[in-house]
Amino acid sequence: MDLLSNLALGFGVASSLANLAFCLIGVLLGTLIGVLPGIGATATIAMLLPITFQLEPVSSLIMLAGIYYGAQYGGSTTAILINMPGESSSAVTAIDGYQMARKGRAGTALAVAAIGSFFAGSVATFLVAIFAPPLTAIALEFGAAEYFSLMVMGLVMSVALAHGSVLKALAMVVLGLLLGMVGTDVYTGAPRFTLGMTQFADGLNFVAVAVGVFGIAEILRNLEDEHDREVMTRNITRLFPTRDEFRQMVGPVLRGTGVGSVLGILPGGGAILAAFASYTVEKKLSKHPEEFGKGALAGVAGPESANNAGAQTSFIPLLTLGIPANPVMALMIGAMIIQGIVPGPNVVSEQPELFWGIIASMWIGNLMLVVLNLPLIGLWVKLLTVPYYVLFPIIMAMCSIGVYSVNSNPYDLFAVAFFGLLGYVMSKLRCEPAPLLLGFVLGPLLEENLRRAMILSRGDPTTFVTRPISAGLLVLSLAILVLVFLPQIRKRRDEVFTESDA
Amino acid sequence: MTASKLIGALFAATILTAPAFAQGYPERQITMVVPFAAGGPTDTVARLVAERMSEDLGQQIVVENVGGAGGTLGAGRVAKAEADGYTVLLHHIGMATSATLYRNLAYDTLNAFDYVGLVTEVPMVVTARQDFEPADFPAFVEYVKANADSLTLANAGIGAASHLCGMLLMQALEAPLVTVPYKGTGPAMTDLLGGQVDIMCDQTTNTTQQIKGGTIKAYAVTTPERLDLFPDLPTAAESGFEAMQFGIWHGIYTPKGTPPEVNQRLSESLQKALADEGVTKAMADLGTAPSPAADATPEALKAKLEAEIARWKPVIEAAGVYAD
Amino acid sequence: MSTKPKDDTDIAAGLLLMAAAGFFGWQSLGLEMGTSIRMGPGYFPMVLSGLLFILGAVILFKAFGRPDDEPFGRIAWRGILFILPAPIFFGLTVRGLGFVPALFITTLIASQASVRMRPLAALVLAVAVTVLATLVFSYGLGLPFRRFGPWLPL
Numbered sequence: 001m002d003l004l005s006n007l008a009l010g011f012g013v014a015s016s017l018a019n020l021a022f023c024l025i026g027v028l029l030g031t032l033i034g035v036l037p038g039i040g041a042t043a044t045i046a047m048l049l050p051i052t053f054q055l056e057p058v059s060s061l062i063m064l065a066g067i068y069y070g071a072q073y074g075g076s077t078t079a080i081l082i083n084m085p086g087e088s089s090s091a092v093t094a095i096d097g098y099q100m101a102r103k104g105r106a107g108t109a110l111a112v113a114a115i116g117s118f119f120a121g122s123v124a125t126f127l128v129a130i131f132a133p134p135l136t137a138i139a140l141e142f143g144a145a146e147y148f149s150l151m152v153m154g155l156v157m158s159v160a161l162a163h164g165s166v167l168k169a170l171a172m173v174v175l176g177l178l179l180g181m182v183g184t185d186v187y188t189g190a191p192r193f194t195l196g197m198t199q200f201a202d203g204l205n206f207v208a209v210a211v212g213v214f215g216i217a218e219i220l221r222n223l224e225d226e227h228d229r230e231v232m233t234r235n236i237t238r239l240f241p242t243r244d245e246f247r248q249m250v251g252p253v254l255r256g257t258g259v260g261s262v263l264g265i266l267p268g269g270g271a272i273l274a275a276f277a278s279y280t281v282e283k284k285l286s287k288h289p290e291e292f293g294k295g296a297l298a299g300v301a302g303p304e305s306a307n308n309a310g311a312q313t314s315f316i317p318l319l320t321l322g323i324p325a326n327p328v329m330a331l332m333i334g335a336m337i338i339q340g341i342v343p344g345p346n347v348v349s350e351q352p353e354l355f356w357g358i359i360a361s362m363w364i365g366n367l368m369l370v371v372l373n374l375p376l377i378g379l380w381v382k383l384l385t386v387p388y389y390v391l392f393p394i395i396m397a398m399c400s401i402g403v404y405s406v407n408s409n410p411y412d413l414f415a416v417a418f419f420g421l422l423g424y425v426m427s428k429l430r431c432e433p434a435p436l437l438l439g440f441v442l443g444p445l446l447e448e449n450l451r452r453a454m455i456l457s458r459g460d461p462t463t464f465v466t467r468p469i470s471a472g473l474l475v476l477s478l479a480i481l482v483l484v485f486l487p488q489i490r491k492r493r494d495e496v497f498t499e500s501d502a
Numbered sequence: 503m504t505a506s507k508l509i510g511a512l513f514a515a516t517i518l519t520a521p522a523f524a525q526g527y528p529e530r531q532i533t534m535v536v537p538f539a540a541g542g543p544t545d546t547v548a549r550l551v552a553e554r555m556s557e558d559l560g561q562q563i564v565v566e567n568v569g570g571a572g573g574t575l576g577a578g579r580v581a582k583a584e585a586d587g588y589t590v591l592l593h594h595i596g597m598a599t600s601a602t603l604y605r606n607l608a609y610d611t612l613n614a615f616d617y618v619g620l621v622t623e624v625p626m627v628v629t630a631r632q633d634f635e636p637a638d639f640p641a642f643v644e645y646v647k648a649n650a651d652s653l654t655l656a657n658a659g660i661g662a663a664s665h666l667c668g669m670l671l672m673q674a675l676e677a678p679l680v681t682v683p684y685k686g687t688g689p690a691m692t693d694l695l696g697g698q699v700d701i702m703c704d705q706t707t708n709t710t711q712q713i714k715g716g717t718i719k720a721y722a723v724t725t726p727e728r729l730d731l732f733p734d735l736p737t738a739a740e741s742g743f744e745a746m747q748f749g750i751w752h753g754i755y756t757p758k759g760t761p762p763e764v765n766q767r768l769s770e771s772l773q774k775a776l777a778d779e780g781v782t783k784a785m786a787d788l789g790t791a792p793s794p795a796a797d798a799t800p801e802a803l804k805a806k807l808e809a810e811i812a813r814w815k816p817v818i819e820a821a822g823v824y825a826d
Numbered sequence: 827m828s829t830k831p832k833d834d835t836d837i838a839a840g841l842l843l844m845a846a847a848g849f850f851g852w853q854s855l856g857l858e859m860g861t862s863i864r865m866g867p868g869y870f871p872m873v874l875s876g877l878l879f880i881l882g883a884v885i886l887f888k889a890f891g892r893p894d895d896e897p898f899g900r901i902a903w904r905g906i907l908f909i910l911p912a913p914i915f916f917g918l919t920v921r922g923l924g925f926v927p928a929l930f931i932t933t934l935i936a937s938q939a940s941v942r943m944r945p946l947a948a949l950v951l952a953v954a955v956t957v958l959a960t961l962v963f964s965y966g967l968g969l970p971f972r973r974f975g976p977w978l979p980l
Contacts, residue, residue, distance in 0.1 A: 033967075046567075047967050140696035167888070171843050171881040178850045178874050184571070185867035188658040188684050189603075189825035192867055193853050198578075198608070201571035216909060222906035225940055321695060322719075330539070330688065330930075341787075389940035390951060396909065396936035397929055397955045399918040405969055407539075408568045409575070413917030417910040424906070428898060429839035447870045448685065455682055456654060456698065459863025533970055566970035584976065 007129060012362055019062050022055065026063035027368045030070020035077045035380075037215060037395045039402035040087035040207060044071035045331045047405055057339035060356050061497050062361040064335055065315075068328055069427050072311055073117060073373060075382055076304060080109045082395065084215035088206065089307035091277040091437050094214055096292060096299030102296050106384060108241050110377045112249055112297060113304040114370050115241075120257040120305035121366035124312035127261050128319075129359050135313075136320040142266055144452035145463045149473035150266070151446040154273045156477045157280035158438045163270075169435045176439020177446065179204060186448055189191075199411035208412045209440055211399050212419025219392045220424040239413065240377075245297060252282050252302035259302075260309030265316050277436055278306035284483060293432075304416050312362055319347060319355060353484040396428030518777040527587055527764050528561040534754075535591045537576025539569045543624070543707040543788070547752050548592040550784050551621055554563035555768075563590075572661040572825055574600050574607055577755075581609035585757040587764035590618065594659055594752045597738025598810035602818045603661050603825040611811065615755040618621045618768045619798035620806060621776070623749035624790040628665045628722040628738070632717055635712045639736050643675060646701070650677035656699040658687040660825045663750045666814070667703035667724065669821050674743045694718055705750050706731065724748050731789050751793075751810075753803045765800050773798045831893040840886025844879055851875035924975035925964060930956040967973035 013019065029051075033044045048067050052060040072087065080097035093113065100109040128134075130189040142150075158173050159166055173205050182193045183203030194200040241249070259281060260274040282302040283292045292299050318329045341347065347355055383391075421431055457463035465471045536548045545567060548659055568576035573596045583589035600610040622821040628642070636642040646653060655672070657665040660683065682699050684690035687708045693699045695717055703724075710731065713720045722738045723729055738746035756765055756771060775781055776792035785791055796802065817821050818824075854875055860866025912935045921929040933955045937948040963969045 017967065047969060051967070082651075120919075140692070143693060143696060165885075166921075167881065167885055168839065171839075171878060171885065172883060174874055174878045175843065175846060178846075178871060178878065181874075181920050184660075184825065186659055186685050187857065187865075188867050189823060190857055190867040192857060192871065193850065198575060199573045201575070202569065214923045220905045223902040223909070224900045250972070255968055268979060319690070321692070324814035330542070330686075386940070389937070389942045390947075392939070393937035393943075393948075394955055396912045397933045397959060400932055401929070401959060401963060403913070404917065404920060405963075407570065408566055408970075409570060410917030410920070411912040414946050416913045420910055420913075421906065424902070425842070428901070429842065431833055431839060444685070450870070451865045452682055452684075454863055455680060461859075463861070497849045564968065564970040 001063070002129060006338075006352065006356050009352060010129075010360030011357075011364075013058060013353050013357030014062060014360035019059055019357070019361065020364070021067045022059045022063040023365050024368055026066025027070040027208060027372065029366050030067035030072075031074040031077075031369070031372065031376075032070075034071030034074025036074075036398045036402060037078045037082060037084040037211075039071075039398065039405075040075045040090070041068055041071040041328050042086070042331070043207065043402050043406050044074070045328055049331055049335060050307050052335060057336070058357050060335060060339055060354070061332070061354070061358055062365075064332055065358060065361060066365045066368070068332075069308070069311065069362075069369055072308065073114070073369055076113050076117075076307075076361055077110060079214075080300070081106060081114065081380060081384060082215065082391070083218040084297075084399070085210050088210070088264050088437065088441050089275040089303070089433060091210055091214065092303040092500050093300055093307070095279070095434050096294075096296050097192065098218075099293065099295035100297070101384070105295065106381050107317040107377050108297070110380060111240050111374065112301045114373045115255065116249065116253045116301045116305040116389070117308040118366050118370040119253050119259060120309035121312055121369075122259050122363055124261045124264070124309040124365070125359060125363045128312055128316055128362070132316050132320050135316055136335065138183070139317055140321075141469060143169065143467070144449045144456055145470040146473065147266075148446065148449040148453050149464060149470040149477070150273070151442050151449065153473050154276060154438065155279055155446070156444050156459050156480050158435045159272075164430055164432060168431050171437040172431050172433075173439040176436040176441075177443035178439075179209070179436075180440045180443025182449065183444075186444075187451060199409055200415075203444070204415055204440075205403065205406065205409070205412040206441065207406065208403050208415040209419050211403065212416050212421075213423030215395065215399065216416065216420030217423030217427050217433065218326070219395065221427060222388055222392070248297050249301040251285075252278075252298040253305045255281055255285075256302035256305030256307075257309045260306030261313045263306075264310030264313030273442075274305035274306040274310035275468070277358055278302040280480070284480075308366075313363065315358070315362070319358070322463060344451070513687060527767055528559050529624070531561055532559070532563045532587070532589065533589050534563050534565050535571035535576045535589065535594055536565055536567050537569060537596075539567055539605050539762045543593065543705065544594055544752065546788070547622060547785075550781055551592075551754075551772065551775045554711055554778045554781055555771045558771040558774050559767075565618075572596055572600055572603065572605055577611075578608040580757055581614035582753065583757050585616070585759035585761075587756060587760050589770065590768065591615070591755040591758065592621065592752060593755065595663070595666070595748075595750050595810065597753065597755070598807055599661055599666060599814045599818065600825070602813050602815045603823070605824055612808065614758050616758055616760045616762075617800040617803040617807070618754035618756060618765055618767050619800060620793040620803050621752040621754060621772065621774045621798070622790050622792055623751040624663075624707055624788070625729060625749050626663065626703055626705055627709050627713065627732075627735070628667075628671065628700045628701070628703045628721045628724075629694070629709055629713065629718045630721065631699070632719055633697065634700060634719050639738070640743055643741060646677050646679070650675075650679055651812045653677075653679050653701060654682050654699045655679040656682050656684060656690040656694055656702040658704070660823060664690065664702055664704040666817075667748070669817055670724075670746050670748065671701075671703055673820070674738070674746045677707070683806055687707070692732065706799055710789040722746075729789070731786075749790075751806060753806065755803075762800075769799055831891060833889040833892050833894040835894055835898065836885055836889035836892075839888060840882045840884075843885065844881030847875045847879035847882055851879065870938065905939045906938075908935055912936040919975075919977075920971065922975045922977040924973050924978065925971035926956060926960055926973045927975075927978070929959055 001487040002276055031137055033039055045067055052063050075087045075090045076093045079094035080101050081083040083094050085091040086092045099186045108423040157171055182200055184191055184201045259278045263274040282288050282298040286298055392412055403416055534548055534552050536545050548565050550566050577593055577660050580589055582590035615676055636645045655666045676706045691700045694702050696791055712718045720735055724738055725734050726747055728737055773795045776798055782792055844889040850871055854868045854871040857868030858866035859868045912932050916928050916932040917937055931950050933950055937943045937951055964971055964973055
C-alpha cells in the first residue's frame, strides 16, 4: 500500500539519530520558551527561527515543527498555572484549567492536557497522512461567504463560553469585535480607531490583549488583598488523574479531536475556532454544565485536544498548497524558502522524504512531548509554591520581553498596560474576558469576509444561503442558538407559570 | 555566549557615544531592519544577503523585523537611527510607493536616507484561476477588456506588490476590474486556487510553485525579457504593453549622514554577497536573480528610488487610493 | 441603604459599555459608511457600536430592582500603580537604555506592587531576572536587542 510505504519512508527519515535529536531539541526548546508567561507559539518560533537556518532542510523543519508543538504545549501550561494564555487557543484552556489549578488540581489539569494533546496529535497526524490531498480540495471550496457563515457559527458558540450573564457575554463579544477593527481597513486603507497612532495601523497585538485581559487582570486581583490570598499549593491532592477522571476525559478528547481536525484544515481562521468550538460542544453535552468555568475537566480535555488536532491539520494547506493557515505557518514557509524549498503543490511529489519525514516527525514530536511533560508536571506544579510576590515580577518581565520580541513595537507594551487595566475593571464588573478575546479574533475575519462576499456576489445577500456549505453552516448556527436558548426560555416560562400560580 | 563576545559587547557599549568612524568599520554587530514580519518574502531576501554579508564584514548582521503600516514604521525607525552604519534598512518598492500612498509619513523619503545598493528585482506574473478561458496573453487581453465589469482581481492589500501590479494592469488594459483586497498573499492565493476570484498579478516568489504545479494559469511576465524560469511565458511588452514593465526591487539604505566610506564598504560587501553561488541559487528558487554589481551601488539605488517615486505618483493618484 | 435594591456592579458595567459604544460610534462617524454592496470602513463598526449601546442599556435597565449579590470589594490600587507602568517603562526605554538596564528597572518597578516585597529581596530578584533573561534571550537566542543603549554614557 502506498500509504504504508510512504509512512515507512517518513519514519525512516524522521528516526535517523540526528533528526530525532533535532526533534527533541525543538520540543524541549519550544516547551521551555513557550512556558514563559506571555510568550506563545508565534513569539517562540519567531525567536528560535534563526537557530534552524544552519541545519539541513528536513532537520530544520522537523526541529521547527517540534518547537511549534512544544510552544503550544508550553503555552497551555502557563494558561493553566497562572491564567496567562499566549495564544488564542490556550485562552480557552485558561478558563477551566486555571480554575482547576486554583482548586489544587493543577497536576490533573496538566496531565489531562498532555494526554489529550497526544491522542489528538496522533490521530490528526494520520489524518494528514491519509487525507491531505482530498481535504485540501474541500478547503478550497471555502470562499468568503462560507468563511463568513463559519465565523457566525463561532460567534453563536461564544455565548456558551459565558458562565455568568449571557447578556454581558454578548456585550463582551461585541466589544471584542470592535477592538478587532482597530487598525487599517483592508479595503480602503482608512485607519480606524487608531487615534492617529501609526503604530496601531496593523491592529492591536493579540498577545498584548490576551496577556492584559487574562494575566495582568489576574495579578491585580491577587494583589487586592495579600493577607488572605488563597494558597494554591496547600491543597494539591495528587498529580495524576484518577481512573474515574480518565473515564471522564475519553468523550471530550474524542470529540475535541474530531472538531479540531476538521477546522484546522481551513486556511485563514478555521483553527482559531477549534478550541472555542470544542468548549461549546462539551458544555452543551455535559450533564453538569454549571461546572464549566469553575474547573470542569472536560473544559480542559476537549479544547486542548481540539487545539492540538487543529495544529496538526493546519499543516495540510501548508504542505499541499503552500498556503499558511496562521502566523506560525507563515514563519514555517519563510524557513522553508530559506532552505531552498518553495512550498507548493509539488512538494509531495518532488520531495517525498521531506513531506513524509515531517509528517512522521509530527507523531514522534508529540510522543516526545508527552514523555517529557508528564514527569515535568511535578516541577511545574512546584512552581506554584513560589511565593506570589516573587512570581509576578518575573511574569511581568517575561511578558514584556515576549510581547516586544514579536514586532519590536513599544506600543504593543502600552497596549498590555491598557488591556491589563481594562481586564481588571471588567473582572470587577463581572464581565468575562474569554468572549471578548473570541470577538477580537473573529472581528476582522467576520467583517472582511462579509464585505468580500458582498463584492464577489455583486451585492446579492442571498449568496450566504444559495451556496450550500454556507447555508449548511448558517442552519447549524441556528440550531446551536436554539439549543442554547431553549432551556432558558423554558425555564423562564416555568418561572412565569409558578409566579402566576402563587 | 563566550567571554570574548561579552567583552566585545561591553567594548561596543563604551564607544556608542563616540562619533562613528569608518576606519575599522564594522566593529560590532550591525542591525538590519526589515520592515515586515519574519518569514515573509522580504525577510527571506534580507536573511539571505545578511548571512553572506556578515561573513565578508566579519561582524554579525542581525535581522530585526519591525513590521507595520506597510513598512513605513520600520523605515521610520531607521530614518531616526544614528547614522553610524550600525543600523541599516532593507526595503522593497514600497519605499517609493509609500511616499505617495501615505500622505503623512513620519519621514521624508528622499531626504532621510543614504544608499547602499539594489539587492534584487523580483519579476511579476499575471495569473488567473486554473479554468480561466483565454488560452494566451493576447486572448486574455481581449477577454478581460470585454468582460471587465464582471471579472474580479485579487490583491494582497493596499501597497502590496499585487495591488501595484493590478493598478498597472487595469490602466494598461483600460479595464476597470472589480478589485477584491485580501489581508496578505496567503488568503488571496487560496481564493485564486479555489476559483473564488479570477485574476491576480503577483511576484514569482508567491506564484512559481503554483504555476509549475498547474493549479493556476500564467499569462505574462512583467520583465523586459522572458524569464529562464518560464521560457514559454511572453512578456507583457511583447503584446505592446510597455508600461507593464516592473518588478519588486529591494534596496539597502542607511540613515542620512552615514559616512560615505561606510556606505561604500557595505556596498562592496553587498556585491560580494550577490555574487555568491548560494545566494544566486536560493534566489533562482524564488524566481528571481541578484542585481548585477553595477546596480548594487549607492548611485544606482538613489537613481532607482527617485525614478520610481516619480513613476508611481501619477498611477496611485489616478487610482485614488491612499493607505493612511 | 436605599429603599429599592439595585445592582451597582451592573449599573457600572452598563454605563461603561454604553460609553465604549459611544466612543466607537463617534469615531465611526468620521469613516465612510458605503452601501451594503460595497461597505465602507465605517459600516460594520457603526452597526456594532449600535448593538453594543443597546446591550449596555439593557444591562443597565435590568440592574434596577435587583440586589447586588457580589459587591465590588477592594481595589488593588498599589497593584495598578506599579504593575501597569512596568511594561510601559520597558517599552519606553528598551531601545534607549538597552535591554539589560530596562529589564532590571522594569522588574524592580513590578516588584514594588506587593507590600510583602522587601527592598533587598526586590533588588536580588531584579538582578537574577535580568542576568538570566540576558543569558537566555540575548546570548542564547540572539534576539536583536541592544544590551546597553545609546542613552548610557558608558
